[in-house]
Amino acid sequence: MAKVPTPVNEPVLAYAPGSPERAALKAALEAAAGERPEIPIVIGGDAIESGRTVDVVMPHAHGHVLATAHEASGEHVTRAIEVAMEARRSWSRTPFEDRAAIFLRAAELLTTTWRQRINAACMLGQSKTCFQSEIDAVCELADFWRFNVAFAERIYAEQPISPRGQWNRVDHRPLEGFVLAVTPFNFLSIAANLPTAPILMGNVALWKPSSTSLLGCWEMMRLLKEAGLPDGVLSLLPGAGPEQGAAALASEHLAGVHFTGSTGTFKALWRGISDGLDRYRTFPRLVGETGGKDFIVAHESADPQALVTAITRGAFEYQGQKCSAASRIYVPQAMWARVRDGVAADLETIRFGDVRDFTCFGGAVIDERAYERIAGYVKLGRDTAKVVAGGACDDAEGYFVHPTVIEVDDPKHRLMQEEIFGPVATVYPYSQPFADVLALADATSPYALTGAIFANDREAVREAEDALRDAAGNFYVNDKPTGAVVGQQPFGGARQSGTNDKAGMHLNLLRWVSPRSIKENLAPPHDYRYSFLDEA
Ligand code: NAD
Numbered sequence: 001m002a003k004v005p006t007p008v009n010e011p012v013l014a015y016a017p018g019s020p021e022r023a024a025l026k027a028a029l030e031a032a033a034g035e036r037p038e039i040p041i042v043i044g045g046d047a048i049e050s051g052r053t054v055d056v057v058m059p060h061a062h063g064h065v066l067a068t069a070h071e072a073s074g075e076h077v078t079r080a081i082e083v084a085m086e087a088r089r090s091w092s093r094t095p096f097e098d099r100a101a102i103f104l105r106a107a108e109l110l111t112t113t114w115r116q117r118i119n120a121a122c123m124l125g126q127s128k129t130c131f132q133s134e135i136d137a138v139c140e141l142a143d144f145w146r147f148n149v150a151f152a153e154r155i156y157a158e159q160p161i162s163p164r165g166q167w168n169r170v171d172h173r174p175l176e177g178f179v180l181a182v183t184p185f186n187f188l189s190i191a192a193n194l195p196t197a198p199i200l201m202g203n204v205a206l207w208k209p210s211s212t213s214l215l216g217c218w219e220m221m222r223l224l225k226e227a228g229l230p231d232g233v234l235s236l237l238p239g240a241g242p243e244q245g246a247a248a249l250a251s252e253h254l255a256g257v258h259f260t261g262s263t264g265t266f267k268a269l270w271r272g273i274s275d276g277l278d279r280y281r282t283f284p285r286l287v288g289e290t291g292g293k294d295f296i297v298a299h300e301s302a303d304p305q306a307l308v309t310a311i312t313r314g315a316f317e318y319q320g321q322k323c324s325a326a327s328r329i330y331v332p333q334a335m336w337a338r339v340r341d342g343v344a345a346d347l348e349t350i351r352f353g354d355v356r357d358f359t360c361f362g363g364a365v366i367d368e369r370a371y372e373r374i375a376g377y378v379k380l381g382r383d384t385a386k387v388v389a390g391g392a393c394d395d396a397e398g399y400f401v402h403p404t405v406i407e408v409d410d411p412k413h414r415l416m417q418e419e420i421f422g423p424v425a426t427v428y429p430y431s432q433p434f435a436d437v438l439a440l441a442d443a444t445s446p447y448a449l450t451g452a453i454f455a456n457d458r459e460a461v462r463e464a465e466d467a468l469r470d471a472a473g474n475f476y477v478n479d480k481p482t483g484a485v486v487g488q489q490p491f492g493g494a495r496q497s498g499t500n501d502k503a504g505m506h507l508n509l510l511r512w513v514s515p516r517s518i519k520e521n522l523a524p525p526h527d528y529r530y531s532f533l534d535e536a
Contacts, residue, residue, distance in 0.1 A: 028116035045231025060398035071239035074247035087232030106227035127363030140189035143486035174202030177255025292449030299455035308342035314480030374422030381406035449493030
């Protein structure tokens, strides 16, 4: 087998005033804001307009329609499955070098000619700043595509021993059927990786994107076509989750689900699959990365200013709409006034607004439903705890929730337990012994995605790492709990945060192969009798 290129993380461009990338991005933003394309359903390379449409708007200027998307019905899903099963005949037999080359080329396109087009779609459609879009839609996705190729090479190289007279092989087959990729709104890198990781391993996939990331997903489909992905291997099916999910789960050919989104949706899919177990030809692989209630625990030896910066960035970047966002924070009572005032001072200087204005640190939350939910939590904070910074909500032009810090005196307050998925950080100033606080952090929420310890005392770091071993799939020491990088911090959590199959690592790709062992006898025996059968 040919050796694949050694992957390197894509450098993040700075977009500083006067830089060529900033000028190129500004031009791309202006163009994308005025284009208003029709986003079709894509099945077998055909662009289908169903006539059942939804408007794609800018969250920070919700009166501005960016695109009109055509929604797929259950029949479209059934058709996409037939097309995928047909495409599977050749794709599952396509040599690894050819599959790999398509994704290496896709990464190259993404980081060159497509870079600012994709950034513009992500910024306008999902209300990300240029930096948040760059690290997600460009760098992380390019990393997924390049590193996955190298991880796949490792998997294919994994072969058994062969004693003399035999040759043993493992054929890392794709799954027998199709993979359903159901993707969230908040990361375009995840949205594009969920269908393409199984495809790299020789599978065919159906892509059900979130209705609030359609512009970016549509651009990704176009990029993948230019990179050479054959028609039919991937279908794009915008539309309502429950209707599409039901149609996909009804097929005997469902071989896997690659999901990222809320815990509730993943459970609904899992239940639907359990109900259909007698229908499927094979046990479907279920991979789901779901919600989080991510913590920062500060020890009395913590550097208070490092903690302030970790809270400001970790809780409020991308409006707190990261599964990894810092959301419950435990601070020693004696340190709290210093930290509170530090975060409040940061928030005084931070602007949230239209992301085309590069002086904004953040944009709007994704849609009206999210706005109402998050505003409800802010109100809960006002009514039952103390809002110490922020708290303003305004949906007149865009869905804006100003970064909000809430102080609670009950460590089991709902605000310390439930995923809010918005720019709201809840702080519990503690005066109990450190060990008790670690036990609280471990037991307060059902999730276990990310978490951080801030301490200069090494023993405290060791104690926290041990006590919180099951409380987070991604654990940080003196760093914010967001911003995992492919190849550096493989990502995923357990408990109610998902199946922890670690995107950005070979472990994820292993879920998309079904190995076949092949034994070849180089000297087959010619006599059934074993020597023990002889009479002496
Ligand atoms: P969501 O669960 O609302 O939607 C996810 C996807 O599921 C969407 O495409 C939606 O249309 C679809 N869907 C909804 N109901 C369905 C059904 N019955 N059948 C099939 N599909 C259905 O999640 P979201 O709001 O897009 O994303 C936010 C959530 O995602 C948060 O909970 C966040 O923590 C989580 N998330 C987790 C990770 C991780 O790696 N753990 C990463 C990003 C986001």
